[in-house]
Amino acid sequence: MIRGTTRLIAHLGYPIDPVKAPMIYNPYFEHHRIDAAVVPMGVEARDFAAVLGAVFRLTNIVGALVTMPHKVTTASLLDVCSDEVRTAGSCNAVRRREDGSLVGDMFDGAGFVLGLRRKGFVCEGARCLVVGAGGVGSAIAAALAGAGVKSIALFDLDEAASKGLRRRLADRYPGLEVTFTEPDPAGHDLVVNATPLGMHAEDALPLDASKLAPSTFVGEVVMKQEITPLLRAARGIGCRTQVGTDMLFEQIPLYLKFFGLRDAGPEELRALARLA
Amino acid sequence: MIRGTTRLIAHLGYPIDPVKAPMIYNPYFEHHRIDAAVVPMGVEARDFAAVLGAVFRLTNIVGALVTMPHKVTTASLLDVCSDEVRTAGSCNAVRRREDGSLVGDMFDGAGFVLGLRRKGFVCEGARCLVVGAGGVGSAIAAALAGAGVKSIALFDLDEAASKGLRRRLADRYPGLEVTFTEPDPAGHDLVVNATPLGMHAEDALPLDASKLAPSTFVGEVVMKQEITPLLRAARGIGCRTQVGTDMLFEQIPLYLKFFGLRDAGPEELRALARLA
Numbered sequence: 001m002i003r004g005t006t007r008l009i010a011h012l013g014y015p016i017d018p019v020k021a022p023m024i025y026n027p028y029f030e031h032h033r034i035d036a037a038v039v040p041m042g043v044e045a046r047d048f049a050a051v052l053g054a055v056f057r058l059t060n061i062v063g064a065l066v067t068m069p070h071k072v073t074t075a076s077l078l079d080v081c082s083d084e085v086r087t088a089g090s091c092n093a094v095r096r097r098e099d100g101s102l103v104g105d106m107f108d109g110a111g112f113v114l115g116l117r118r119k120g121f122v123c124e125g126a127r128c129l130v131v132g133a134g135g136v137g138s139a140i141a142a143a144l145a146g147a148g149v150k151s152i153a154l155f156d157l158d159e160a161a162s163k164g165l166r167r168r169l170a171d172r173y174p175g176l177e178v179t180f181t182e183p184d185p186a187g188h189d190l191v192v193n194a195t196p197l198g199m200h201a202e203d204a205l206p207l208d209a210s211k212l213a214p215s216t217f218v219g220e221v222v223m224k225q226e227i228t229p230l231l232r233a234a235r236g237i238g239c240r241t242q243v244g245t246d247m248l249f250e251q252i253p254l255y256l257k258f259f260g261l262r263d264a265g266p267e268e269l270r271a272l273a274r275l276a
Numbered sequence: 277m278i279r280g281t282t283r284l285i286a287h288l289g290y291p292i293d294p295v296k297a298p299m300i301y302n303p304y305f306e307h308h309r310i311d312a313a314v315v316p317m318g319v320e321a322r323d324f325a326a327v328l329g330a331v332f333r334l335t336n337i338v339g340a341l342v343t344m345p346h347k348v349t350t351a352s353l354l355d356v357c358s359d360e361v362r363t364a365g366s367c368n369a370v371r372r373r374e375d376g377s378l379v380g381d382m383f384d385g386a387g388f389v390l391g392l393r394r395k396g397f398v399c400e401g402a403r404c405l406v407v408g409a410g411g412v413g414s415a416i417a418a419a420l421a422g423a424g425v426k427s428i429a430l431f432d433l434d435e436a437a438s439k440g441l442r443r444r445l446a447d448r449y450p451g452l453e454v455t456f457t458e459p460d461p462a463g464h465d466l467v468v469n470a471t472p473l474g475m476h477a478e479d480a481l482p483l484d485a486s487k488l489a490p491s492t493f494v495g496e497v498v499m500k501q502e503i504t505p506l507l508r509a510a511r512g513i514g515c516r517t518q519v520g521t522d523m524l525f526e527q528i529p530l531y532l533k534f535f536g537l538r539d540a541g542p543e544e545l546r547a548l549a550r551l552a
Binding site: 004006011016017019039041042054058 | 277278280282290292293294298299303313314315316317319323326327329330331333334335336550
């Protein structure tokens with residue numbers, strides 16, 4: 001229960017309605033009598049910098065979870081950032097140090113790769129297609145590179161986003177093949193939808209699912225619905241898949257450590273979550 | 277339970293730890309399946325204007341409850357204010373209209389007077405001493421004036437605060453006697469502690485309790501402890517009393533209406549509250 005003493009974790013995004021994190025963190029905090037709460041705060045892009053600054057003036061703030069569409073902007077508002085933030089060019093976790101400076105990290109990519117590994121996918125040497133080079137796609141590409149994949153083909157309607165990401169990946173991982181491509185899954189071991197396509201019923205598929213091979217692993221970032229049309233098509237073909245919330249559950253232990261709170265494994269978090 | 281769809285009521289004050297409102301509103305919202313939550317946000321005076329502005333940029337904000345030490349400042353940050361705000365010179369309730377403008381009201385005084393009347397105290401013609409002419413004291417003085425008291429004696433270490441309040445009371449209630457005095461309860465029908473004295477164990481009494489008459493009614497605004505040293509002394513003498521949370525419970529129905537939420541009587545709110 002929220003009290004005057006409760007410490008806050010602001011969950012900043014827009015639209016904020018579909019976020020799941022409050023229903024995962026808060027039951028966990030309640031179960032362990034940790035006097036903290038994740039509070040969803042909807043904020044549009046034009047207001048983001050002012051709101052982020054104000055949130056970190058609160059005397060009871062622990063940190064912020066940042067989601068769509070603010071992950072890239074956040075990377076530019078930090079005083080100190082991790083290598084992951086630098087390579088991804090995006091940030092989804094912010095905390096304040098005693099001196100008031102803001103420290104950022106990015107856990108989407110690590111969470112995504114932890115989920116792949118838990119399912120037995122071998123990252124080392126894999127050929128990957130990442131559709132969407134925004135905040136989450138960049139983080140996933142960076143984490144895949146760090147996990148030893150052979151190649152990453154990028155597609156984004158925004159060419160500048162893809163080019164920026166390729167440059168940052170090349171700087172840190174000179175042996176990695178990074179190409180620009182169409183959203184064609186043929187020939188890839190791993191295909192990732194890192195676009196918002198799948199959130200709405202009328203959305204097009206992010207890629208040509210008819211070209212998926214059964215040996216291809218398909219990963220999704222959309223969480224609004226568990227089984228998106230892309231995942232349904234992929235499962236129909238026989239592909240192994242990873243749902244959006246897998247990335248979420250895998251990265252929460254990293255967030256808890258980052259915020260200096262009692263951490264837990266994804267299994268415990270799943271058991272306590274009230275997503276329904 | 278907090279979800280992405282939950283609408284927020286920011287509770288702004290400093291220090292924020294002692295506030296009770298989250299434990300009253302939130303169980304009530306939960307009981308009636310109202311998807312809203314009161315969230316305590318500690319904010320120091322120097323940051324208040326920026327934080328208030330940012331809070332009202334949030335897309336899921338309903339409004340704000342404002343408490344110590346920001347009630348007077350808030351009155352100066354509104355686009356539209358009620359007569360109560362104008363007379364009190366302070367504000368404890370803020371909401372945003374569709375055009376983005378901020379509307380404020382002040383319910384401390386109304387809540388305090390509703391509590392007095394529920395206990396059978398007759399305001400009409402009463403001689404009152406109000407110790408503390410800050411945000412809450414000003415609101416109580418204004419509401420007592422509106423309820424028809426005969427006289428209000430004011431004491432505050434900050435003379436400018438008392439003088440400003442007297443001027444505002446005189447403007448709106450020309451028949452009211454308003455004097456400056458020492459914190460001496462002799463000769464008053466009602467004595468109000470509207471200072472923070474009583475929050476901490478080492479605090480002095482806000483007035484000379486040995487001069488209380490048994491016929492005097494003693495009202496308190498401090499809520500950190502239910503029975504403050506002043507109330508204990510007053511009860512020892514045989515005075516009728518009103519505790520700080522009475523003012524709180526009586527004004528919540530006014531807040532709920534102001535925010536456009538399902539309203540309830542103080543009895544229902546008390547029954548559902550989890551203050552322990």
